[in-house]
Amino acid sequence: MEPGDSARAIALRNKDRVGGVLRALREIVLAHGHVSRDQEHVVADVFNLSHAEIRGVVSFYHDLKTTPQPPVEVRVCQAEACQAVGGRELTARVEALLGLRLGEANDSVVLSAVYCLGLCAQGPAMMVNGRPLARADERDLRAEMPP
Ligand code: FES
Structure with missing residues (x-):
């Protein structure tokens, strides 16, 4: 499974939930350790938002890491x-x-x-x-x- 596919499944699972974007991004971090640019685009696509909107959320929250982190x-x-x-x-x-x-x-x-x-x-x-x-x-x- 490609990282983008997994992010899509996570995003789809959260699409209709209250706070779905943040839940999806948090789950992606838990699953992959960080949110890549490609995964941001996947979340934007699933939630029908712009990449800039997703980038804004990711850059606001310290816990939404954008690079691999030490264990x-x-x-x-x-x-x-x-x-x-x-x-x-x-x-x-x-x-x-x-x-x-x-x-x-x-x-x-x-x-x-x-x-x-x-x-x-x-x-x-x-x-x-x-x-x-x-x-x-x-x-x-x-x-x-x-x-
Ligand atoms: S000041 Fe609240 S936990 Fe440290």
Whole structure:
């Protein structure tokens, strides 16, 4: 099956659903790791929208990646509540552990900032491959990383 065919099946499955465009794009990312330009065109075709409209949605949402990503994504909260309980120190320790700065990636990990994970009362918080970690420290990160 061609990537475009799979994207078409995903788009068709979501065509008549509320929020169908966003659902389809999210499913494509889950299935393929990112949304390619060809897949954007497929979604535009199925939803009878212009490619520019789909491009606008994809470029607005940080989670709709447009290039292949490393297998592990680590996000560390940088918002105020987490900063008040050690978020900056956690960030520094995670950066040292991974050998990356916020916004950097290597072949296996991408490290990025996030501005609130909804765990403000249990900070500092971070997320590893979509799994939220409350009162996080670098030991949590070690436990979440693949061997
Ligand atoms: S401020 Fe960090 S989770 Fe809300």
